[in-house]
Amino acid sequence: MKIIYAWPPNTIEEDKKRNNVATNYRGDIYLPNGPTRRDVIEHEKKHIEQYGNDYDKWLKRCDEDTDFRISQEVEAYKAQFKFIEETMGKEKAKQAIVSFAKFLSGNTYDNMISFEDALKKLTE
Numbered sequence: 001m002k003i004i005y006a007w008p009p010n011t012i013e014e015d016k017k018r019n020n021v022a023t024n025y026r027g028d029i030y031l032p033n034g035p036t037r038r039d040v041i042e043h044e045k046k047h048i049e050q051y052g053n054d055y056d057k058w059l060k061r062c063d064e065d066t067d068f069r070i071s072q073e074v075e076a077y078k079a080q081f082k083f084i085e086e087t088m089g090k091e092k093a094k095q096a097i098v099s100f101a102k103f104l105s106g107n108t109y110d111n112m113i114s115f116e117d118a119l120k121k122l123t124e
Contacts, residue, residue: 001027001029003029004029004030004031005030005032005034005035006030007030007032008023008024008030009025010025011023011032020033021033021036021040022040022041022043022044023044024047025055026055027048029041029044039080039083039084039096040080042080042082042083043079043080044076045079046075046076047072047076050072050075050076066112069109069112070104070113070121073109074118074121074122077100077122080096081093081096081122084096097119097122097123098119100122101115101119101122102118104122105118
């Protein structure tokens with residue numbers, strides 16, 4: 001796994017409008033806006049673990065199956081939460097989980113889940 005300070009090769013203009021802090025592509029983490037927090041890296045590492053050797057199949061399924069995409073993002077946010085809790089403490093982790101639920105229920109993820117449902121899934 002490499003960390004690359006650029007947009008991944010598969011990025012389209014629409015993705016760039018989202019101002020992603022981090023994304024992954026075929027086993028590498030791309031940081032188009034420069035260095036980011038370590039917990040964000042943990043989130044992307046979880047996605048790399050999720051798709052293993054078949055990035056294209058995983059990405060296609062994420063695009064076509066909202067429930068699957070939510071499950072993958074929840075798992076990645078939980079990994080990020082765990083890292084924050086272990087390195088910054090429980091109070092920061094509690095703040096982070098609310099932030100993650102807002103993000104997951106917002107425009108970046110096409111409002112595909114409500115805040116309440118996102119928070120419930122993140123804390124199960």
